[in-house]
Amino acid sequence: MAAATQSMESLPRGLMICTTAPDILYLPELVFGGLVWILVASTLVQPENPQGWVMFVSVFCFVMTLLWLIIFACGGHKNHSSWATADFIYHLIAAMFYLSASVSLATVTIKMKNELPKDLFKYYQIDIAAVVFSYIATLLYFIHCILSAFRWKSF
Template sequence: MASTTNSCPLPSGCKIFTKMPDLLFIPEFVAGGLVWTLVASTKVAFPNPQGWVMFVSIFCFVLTSIWLFSFLCSLNQKGSYWPTLDVAYHAIAAAFYLSAAVPQALVTISTNTSATQIRQLNIAAVVMAYVATLLYTIHTVFSAIRWKSS
């Protein structure tokens, strides 16, 4: 008799909000959205690497939205490649955020100390970029563990 159970280890629907690593979707949104907002609210001088920071934060925000939507709609149950894609996407996002946090820190260090509000926004953006890096890294590790155990 054929088994009717689903062999995909990924949760779908509202179940994604009940287990690690998928619980991290919401904090990833918050951290990424804050990086995007904080960098957008600072005065960008030319030349400045904050364009890369904006690209990374918007790119990851949009892709995480699509990824979350695919989990909510159970699209991740349609193939055996989804666990691999889950690990790959979160590893790429973690690497992107790390590559954005370092130039953001450089901009913050080189910001004139007389512009305290802009400096504080840049400091907050650096902190949130490193928080996003940490969240995506944790998500990658837990996704890899889930992928290996499936």
């Protein structure tokens, strides 16, 4: 209860980001976003446009989340309400990006099943794993967005 109360009163810094309600989601976002990035990069990139969007979203969100985590861990936010607003806006954008990437990746994967020869079936399986991890990342960013909105409104 103390960690949840602290997260609503001020922005965490240092190791407190590992104990507060929305900020504990940084690490799972990095893990699942990194898995999407790795899996899509290791598969057959066909067609290029949707797969390129998925790669852009996963790399962009991975890098930005890592930077955001470093800023919060180092205390670079100085506990201003503008950082709470920026946190909410970033996670809203990341959730929307990941949702669009997840839908396009799922569409490509469904079409891939009927078009791939049997010897390339492993790429279909890799894409299925990427779709699952992409939807998990979408859910994590969405939950982080909701919790950041509560923190922003209570600031």
